[in-house]
Amino acid sequence: MTQSNSFPQPTAYAATEIPSSLAGWEAMYPSHFFFGGAREEWENRHFWYLDKIHAPYPLPPLDHIFQQAWQISLSQHTTRIFCIPPAQGIAQRIVGCYQYICAVEPPPDEVIGEKAALFQARAHYPVEHYDELWEEWLVRVQALGAELKAIKVPAELPRYVPDNEMFPDGFKGYTAAYELMESFDRAVNCLYKGWQYHFNYLNLAYLYYLTFFGAAKTLFPGVSDAAVSKMVAGADVSMFRPDAEMCRLARLAYEDGPVAAILEREDTAAEKIVSLREIQSGRDWLDEFDKIRDPWLHISTGSGWYYNEGSWLNKLDVPFGYVKGYIERLQKGERIERSLDEIGAARDAVLGEYRSLIRTDEDRATFDNAYSDTRIIYRYAEDHLFWIEHWFHTLWWDKIREIGGALVKAGSLKKVDDIFMFNRFEVPALIEDSATRWALGEGVPSMDWAGTAAKRHGILNAAGKWIPSPALGQTPEEVAEPFTIMLWGVTTDKVGDWLKGSSVDPGDLNEIKGFASSAGVVEGVARVLHTADEIMKLKAGEILVCPSTNPSWGPALGRVGAAVTDIGGLTSHAAIVAREYGLPAVTGTGLATTAIKTGDRVRVDGDTGVVTILERAAV
Amino acid sequence: MTYVVDLKELDRHAIGLVGGKNANLGELLKRGIRVPPGFAVTVNGFLHYLDEAGIRDDLFALLGEVQTEDTACLDTVSAEIRGLFRQSQMPDAIMAQLRPHYERLEDVCGREGIPVAVRSSATAEDLPNASFAGQQDTFLWVRGADEVATYVRRCWASLYSSRAISYRVMNGFPHDKVFMSVGVQKMVNAKAAGVMFTLDPANGDRSQVLLEGTWGLGESVASGEVTPDQFRVDKISKEINRRHISHKHVECIPDPTGGIAKIVPIHDDRCDKSCVTDEELRELARISRLIEDHYGGPQDIEWAIDHDLAFPENVFIVQARPETVWSQKKPEPLLAGKSASELLLQRALQVIKVG
Numbered sequence: 001m002t003q004s005n006s007f008p009q010p011t012a013y014a015a016t017e018i019p020s021s022l023a024g025w026e027a028m029y030p031s032h033f034f035f036g037g038a039r040e041e042w043e044n045r046h047f048w049y050l051d052k053i054h055a056p057y058p059l060p061p062l063d064h065i066f067q068q069a070w071q072i073s074l075s076q077h078t079t080r081i082f083c084i085p086p087a088q089g090i091a092q093r094i095v096g097c098y099q100y101i102c103a104v105e106p107p108p109d110e111v112i113g114e115k116a117a118l119f120q121a122r123a124h125y126p127v128e129h130y131d132e133l134w135e136e137w138l139v140r141v142q143a144l145g146a147e148l149k150a151i152k153v154p155a156e157l158p159r160y161v162p163d164n165e166m167f168p169d170g171f172k173g174y175t176a177a178y179e180l181m182e183s184f185d186r187a188v189n190c191l192y193k194g195w196q197y198h199f200n201y202l203n204l205a206y207l208y209y210l211t212f213f214g215a216a217k218t219l220f221p222g223v224s225d226a227a228v229s230k231m232v233a234g235a236d237v238s239m240f241r242p243d244a245e246m247c248r249l250a251r252l253a254y255e256d257g258p259v260a261a262i263l264e265r266e267d268t269a270a271e272k273i274v275s276l277r278e279i280q281s282g283r284d285w286l287d288e289f290d291k292i293r294d295p296w297l298h299i300s301t302g303s304g305w306y307y308n309e310g311s312w313l314n315k316l317d318v319p320f321g322y323v324k325g326y327i328e329r330l331q332k333g334e335r336i337e338r339s340l341d342e343i344g345a346a347r348d349a350v351l352g353e354y355r356s357l358i359r360t361d362e363d364r365a366t367f368d369n370a371y372s373d374t375r376i377i378y379r380y381a382e383d384h385l386f387w388i389e390h391w392f393h394t395l396w397w398d399k400i401r402e403i404g405g406a407l408v409k410a411g412s413l414k415k416v417d418d419i420f421m422f423n424r425f426e427v428p429a430l431i432e433d434s435a436t437r438w439a440l441g442e443g444v445p446s447m448d449w450a451g452t453a454a455k456r457h458g459i460l461n462a463a464g465k466w467i468p469s470p471a472l473g474q475t476p477e478e479v480a481e482p483f484t485i486m487l488w489g490v491t492t493d494k495v496g497d498w499l500k501g502s503s504v505d506p507g508d509l510n511e512i513k514g515f516a517s518s519a520g521v522v523e524g525v526a527r528v529l530h531t532a533d534e535i536m537k538l539k540a541g542e543i544l545v546c547p548s549t550n551p552s553w554g555p556a557l558g559r560v561g562a563a564v565t566d567i568g569g570l571t572s573h574a575a576i577v578a579r580e581y582g583l584p585a586v587t588g589t590g591l592a593t594t595a596i597k598t599g600d601r602v603r604v605d606g607d608t609g610v611v612t613i614l615e616r617a618a619v
Numbered sequence: 620m621t622y623v624v625d626l627k628e629l630d631r632h633a634i635g636l637v638g639g640k641n642a643n644l645g646e647l648l649k650r651g652i653r654v655p656p657g658f659a660v661t662v663n664g665f666l667h668y669l670d671e672a673g674i675r676d677d678l679f680a681l682l683g684e685v686q687t688e689d690t691a692c693l694d695t696v697s698a699e700i701r702g703l704f705r706q707s708q709m710p711d712a713i714m715a716q717l718r719p720h721y722e723r724l725e726d727v728c729g730r731e732g733i734p735v736a737v738r739s740s741a742t743a744e745d746l747p748n749a750s751f752a753g754q755q756d757t758f759l760w761v762r763g764a765d766e767v768a769t770y771v772r773r774c775w776a777s778l779y780s781s782r783a784i785s786y787r788v789m790n791g792f793p794h795d796k797v798f799m800s801v802g803v804q805k806m807v808n809a810k811a812a813g814v815m816f817t818l819d820p821a822n823g824d825r826s827q828v829l830l831e832g833t834w835g836l837g838e839s840v841a842s843g844e845v846t847p848d849q850f851r852v853d854k855i856s857k858e859i860n861r862r863h864i865s866h867k868h869v870e871c872i873p874d875p876t877g878g879i880a881k882i883v884p885i886h887d888d889r890c891d892k893s894c895v896t897d898e899e900l901r902e903l904a905r906i907s908r909l910i911e912d913h914y915g916g917p918q919d920i921e922w923a924i925d926h927d928l929a930f931p932e933n934v935f936i937v938q939a940r941p942e943t944v945w946s947q948k949k950p951e952p953l954l955a956g957k958s959a960s961e962l963l964l965q966r967a968l969q970v971i972k973v974g
Contacts (some may be wrong), residue, residue, distance in 0.1 A: 059687065084967050106970070119967055211959075211966040218953050222819050222827035227856040355857045357825040359950035369959035478970040519858040521897060607859045 005500045007161050007499070010035040010043050010093070010100070010472040017469070018096040022464035025097050028061040028067075028456055030425055035096040048100040049091060049471040049498070052590040053487055054305055056547055057564050058097035058463035061423035061456065063307055064398065065188070066393075067099055068424070070193035075481060077199045082122055083115035084207065086480040097463035100472060103481035103490075106429055125202050129207070130376045133201070134383070141387050148395050149189040155400040156409040157438040173611045177435035179408055182428055186397050194396075199402075205381040206482040212374040214538045219358055224607075226517050229570035230331035230579055231351045231371070232378050238386035239550060239573060242296045242312065246319060247337045249289060250326030255283045260327050269316035301532035303548050303567065304389035309402055309531055310392045317416050318533050338360045343580060354593035389552070403431070410434045412446055418453035437442045470498035470590075489515065489569060489588060507595065509613070514564070516609035517575035523603045523614065524561040526596045532556075543604055545596045549574040557581055562604035564611050578606070588613050622664035623716035624866040625723075626657050636661045638740030642941055647834030650913050652906055653935050656727055656899070657735065658720040660771050662714050662742050668775065672707035678779075682771050682794045694907050696783045704776035708869040709768040717771075721764040726804060732762040732874070734806040739774040743797045759880050760806055760873035767803055773802045788877055801957065811848055811894035812837035812923035815903060816942055817854070817911040819904055823945040825917065827860065828852045828904045832894045835870030836880050837921060837937075845871055848894050852904040859900055866894050891925065902934045910939050917942035 006356040009018065010399040014035045018025070025036065037041055088104035097231025106112065109442030125135055136216060150163065152175035190459035209232060216228045259282055262275045276282030293313065301318055302309030312319045326336045351371070358364045360462045361580035413419060422430055423515020424571065430449055437444045475495055484490050497513060527542040544560040547552070548567040556576045557563060561584075565574050569588040584606030586592075592611065596602060621636075629637055629645025637645075640658040648654050671676040678700055685696045711719075712725040725733045737758040758770040764825060777783065778799045813832025818825045829848035831840060839845045845868070851861035867890055874881040895903070903922055911918050921938040954962065 084970060086970055112968075116964075116968065120964060123963060123967070207967060208963065211963045214966055215954055215959075215962055220826040221822045222822050222824040222851055222860055224852060224856065224858050224860050227853055227858060230856070243909070310940055350855055354826055359825070360952045362956055363954050364951040366954045366957060366962065367960050370962055373963075480970040516858075519856065 006475055007047075007471045007473055008469055010048055010095075012039050013111035013469060013472055014095045019462065019466050022096045022459055022466065024455060025459050025463065028097070028421075028425055028459065029059075029064055029094045030582070031094060033064075035093050036334045041490065043093070044473060045209055046105065046473055047104040047471065047476040048102045048473050049490065050468060051092075051099045051101045051488070051592075052565055052588075054070050054303075055099040056304065056590075059094070059099060060307055060420045062092075062420040062459060063305065065191060065424045065574065066117040066305055070198070072192075073195045073199045077203045078481065079107075079115075079560075082204055082207075083363075084120040084203065084480070084482065085112045085116040085119055090481060090483060095472075096459060096468060098468045101330055101488075101594045102473070103476070103484040104480050105476075106480060121205075125586050126204055127373050127377050129384070130201075130379070131232050133200065134380070137197065137384075138387065141194065141392065142489065143394055144190055144197070145395050146196055148187060148194075148392070151186050151323065151399060152179055152405055153181045154401065156406055157342065157434070176372045179437050179461060180403065181428065181431050181435055183399075184403055184431055187396065187403070188424055190495050191396055194388060198384060199383075199387070201377060201380040202384060205321060205377045205379075206486045208370075208374045208377050209381070210482055210486055215370045216354070219356045219363060219367065220354065220361065223354070224516060224519075226515070226570050226579070226606075227520065229575070230345065232356070233346070234375070235338065235340045237379065238389075239382060240580055241386070242299045242319075243297045243322070243335065246322040246324055249285070250323045250330060252288060253285055253323065254327050254330045256285070258282070263323055264327055264588060267308045269320040272320060273316075294388075296476070298391040298394035299386070300390050300393065302530075303550070304393045307397060307400075307417060310533070311390075313394060313395070315399075315533050320533075321533075338584075345443070348490050376612075377386070393399065403427075407431070407434055407449075410438060411458065412437075412449045413453060421456040422449075422454040424513065433528055461517055465505060467594075471495070475499075487569065509591075509595045511613070512589045512592060512595050512611050514568050514586040514592070514609050514611070515568075515575070516606055517568075517570050517572070517587040518563075518578035518583065518585035518606045520562070520582070520584035520606045521603065522562040522606075525600050526564075526598060526600045527560075528593055528596060528598045530593065533596060543602055545602075547605065548572065550578070557583070562606065563587075564589060564596070564602075564604055566593050620663050620667065620712075621661055621716075622667060623660050623720050624656070624714045625720065626659060627796040628804070628903055629659065635742055636663070636800070636804075637796075638662070638742040639940065640738065640740035641800055641802045642740075643758070644802065644804070645911065647845050647910065647939060648927055651907060652725075652909060653932070655736075655935055655937065656808050657802060658717075658724070659740065660713065660801040660803070662798045664716075665775055666799075667713060668707075668710055668715060668772075671710035671712075672703075674707060677703060679795060682779075682784070685784060685788070687788045693781045693785060693907065695780055697784060700779040701776045704772055704779075705952060707772075709772060714764070717768060718764045721803070724803075728805055730832055734760045734762050735767060735803050736806050737761050737767060737770040737774060738802045738804070740800045740802050741778065741797060742791060742800060757838075761803075764944040769801070771801045775799050789800055799814055804937075807923040807937065808926040809836050809923040810926040810933075811835070812921070812937070813840055813894075814919045815907055815922060817907045817920070818917045818942065820850060820942075820944065823948070826854055826917050826930060828907045830895075830900065830903060830922075832922075833867050833870065834889055834894050836887060837870050837871060837923065838880050839871035839882060842871075842956070844871070850895070850900055854902055854904055854908045857901045857904060859897060860889055864891060866890055867894070895924060896930075899934055902931050906934065906936060907965065910936065914939070914941065917946050919943075 020275050071092045078084050078087050079089050086106045088107060092102055093100045157176050161175055167174060213228050216223060253263050258279055262272055272361060276286050279427055297312040299312050300309050301315060329336050358367055401416050404416035407413045407415055432448055437446055479485060524541055524543045527538055528543050528545045532553050540555055540559045540563045542564045547566055548565050550573050558581055563574050563578050563585040565587045565591060568574055572587050575585055575587050584604045585605055586606060586609050597617055600613050601615040603612045603614055626644050627648050629642055631642050631646050631648055632704055634642040637659040644654050653945055679702055681696050686692045698900050704733045725731055737757055762768050763765055788796060811832050811834055815828050815830040817828055819827040826940050830850045833840050833845045833847045846865040849863040852857060852859050867885060868884050869884050871880045871882050907920055918939045919942045920936060923935045925933040925935060
């Protein structure tokens with residue numbers, strides 16, 4: 001790649017290219033995430049690209065905490081724990097509310113040598129002991145979730161400390177003001193620890209996957225990426241469980257006429273619950289429903305990374321909508337459950353066919369071993385997602401909203417969700433200011449936190465309209481970091497596409513590229529949806545265009561002609577489900593929801609990963 | 620003596636009687652693979668003809684004189700031999716078998732004067748690996764038993780083309796061990812046609828089928844008149860991994876006035892359109908795997924898509940023969956004899972070039 005083809009220099013770009021409508025954005029994030037200063041020379045020799053996987057949209061300041069947490073945890077598992085020899089961590093920066101990341105250049109040769117020895121000693125144990133390690137992991141994560149959930153947040157800062165706290169039985173020695181300060185600090189600690197757990201086996205799982213992937217591609221140079229991921233993907237993973245529970249509850253209701261009749265109404269979930277409570281079988285059904293709230297309703301309607309996505313737990317219309325859809329399908333005599341046995345058998349048959357084409361016993365033995373190792377540890381990549389990004393994050397959102405509620409009552413914020421407009425270093429200041437004001441007595445003025453929150457909502461909106469450069473800095477010659485390759489799919493082609501596309505407004509594109517995640521070609525009318533609760537708008541046969549999917553989108557995928565996502569690789573939920581339904585899918589396009597508008601006529605080519613906009617909808 | 624036999628009655632053991640091509644067609648039919656129906660004129664028919672026409676001795680005498688390095692001499696001998704074939708008649712004993720077979724084909728296809736393709740199928744006794752690919756003639760759009768008989772003789776004569784003679788000499792095949800059977804099959808009314816390999820010839824990848832095809836009959840591809848569309852389909856996942864649509868300015872269509880095909884320009888928008896649909900591609904890939912499984916090795920297959928029939932009845936296999944390049948290579952371990960844990964370390968040490 002020649003110099004003239006390189007991307008803008010990070011510091012210069014950050015200094016000159018951010019639109020004035022974003023003025024004030026710097027105050028929203030910690031300063032150690034900015035380009036420039038003492039690190040400028042190091043930054044300018046690296047290659048930074050927009051992180052469309054974790055931060056496809058402008059980052060609300062408090063949601064930035066997940067990024068902060070993964071930067072440390074992901075990186076340390078590569079550099080200090082499993083010691084993947086030439087790979088270093090992934091560094092983050094923020095430019096105008098968007099996150100850029102880079103794979104840090106390789107360490108000196110002697111460090112690579114040291115790490116190689118450690119890697120060999122450490123890389124096999126987790127595969128050999130995966131079942132017990134997974135059980136321990138789950139216990140650890142669930143305990144941490146319980147700890148997060150149990151953090152006491154005072155409902156308000158009371159006008160006077162109540163009587164009962166004045167006397168020995170209820171005496172604490174500290175007040176709600178202190179509790180409020182402590183609650184946030186403890187929630188942050190839990191969150192960071194949860195993200196420490198998040199990566200326990202993930203780097204290794206990706207590395208094993210890439211190893212198997214490499215072996216398969218050596219044996220079968222023409223095999224598609226999607227076909228290889230289909231060999232590895234598990235059917236029985238935690239992410240599919242919420243959907244499976246909806247099927248189960250739908251069947252339960254279907255077997256009892258009156259319950260099904262209520263659930264089939266066009267009412268809201270709240271109205272249906274009232275009606276169900278009036279009959280015994282309805283109450284029984286609600287008991288069953290309540291039993292799965294924790295953990296299986298702790299699932300985001302989006303990626304789990306943004307506060308405004310919401311979860312099934314607080315958008316009950318979503319799970320109730322699915323139950324309704326499933327009951328209707330049961331009445332048509334359709335089967336609604338994913339047959340894990342059939343999916344597993346189909347995968348084994350496909351694997352067996354490829355395997356039978358391997359020409360030497362030696363290769364077949366290596367292929368078999370690489371495959372079984374990968375299947376064992378790759379489960380982690382599939383299972384951790386539910387427990388951290390969905391279950392644990394849902395607990396986090398709920399806890400932070402409790403704190404936000406207390407701050408609204410204290411008069412510091414106007415709306416509960418305003419708390420997300422302050423980063424994790426600012427929230428303690430916000431709480432402390434509120435606590436101080438409360439302590440100082442009556443008539444003490446507040447800083448204008450609510451005003452700042454309103455201004456920041458405005459900046460995020462403006463940032464949503466800005467298209468930042470897909471990459472910054474020097475294009476690298478090589479990358480060793482497994483996530484960069486696997487999760488973000490940084491390849492020569494991708495960098496080339498970024499170079500080509502960096503000057504084009506996505507609204508003017510007529511072709512976008514992503515992963516060829518599920519085979520087939522379909523043309524149809526696009527429907528752009530941002531969260532799962534908009535799903536009712538989908539008409540049969542439309543092309544679903546969305547940021548990403550998870551099981552909360554499940555039943556919708558059965559109705560669409562094809563699926564296109566901004567985020568997600570070959571093993572993403574959308575890819576797996578699309579392959580099961582046999583509908584074409586292109587995932588990880590980065591900008592489908594920006595480039596495509598509802599009503600556009602598009603062609604989705606799941607064989608090549610290309611989405612073509614054939615005809616723009618009339619404006 | 621059996622001079623003519625239905626393709627359905629043939630299998631691989633009939634190779635000495637009807638040659639490799641015809642025996643193959645019988646095998647495919649037995650596997651339930653769609654092959655255009657037809658019959659074969661056997662080697663016995665060929666030998667009977669040589670005797671009846673009284674040209675056997677002259678033929679081998681002339682061949683004995685030939686000097687392959689002398690092209691002029693070769694051409695003269697070849698022309699003289701083919702003259703012998705032209706001047707003689709098809710023996711009654713053969714016609715007595717050929718005519719009912721052709722009539723049965725008319726019945727099966729529900730059409731009088733059913734057009735057929737007449738193709739040579741050489742046999743080489745004790746020489747099962749001899750490849751005579753592309754050396755003998757094919758005649759298309761032939762109608763009526765008498766016309767069939769004429770082109771059967773022309774197929775026989777093609778065994779003595781300059782090229783065929785010199786091939787045998789160069790490869791040490793005695794002329795009197797190589798005979799000719801002829802296959803007669805219902806003409807596929809080809810909307811599109813082409814070839815496919817049950818592996819990727821570029822790298823030997825056996826999970827892939829490489830297909831080439833064009834509008835009309837496949838002859839324009841073989842003759843290099845047209846750059847064909849090219850596709851690569853995964854045999855197992857059925858994904859279409861490569862799709863290259865070329866500009867096809869001409870097509871080969873049967874010339875109803877003669878027994879051969881003619882090249883005509885394409886004037887409509889088919890020039891830049893894919894000559895096969897995705898479902899046809901996937902069906903071809905599926906069939907290719909059946910054929911390959913049946914023969915236990917990679918195949919080189921000719922196919923055609925019929926104009927008149929509906930999918931999948933329109934997908935025909937015209938011919939299958941073993942692939943010769945990759946199949947003859949000794950399989951080497953591709954993973955360099957590494958164990959899974961060695962591969963893991965190699966992968967961990969690896970850097971990916973992206974610049």
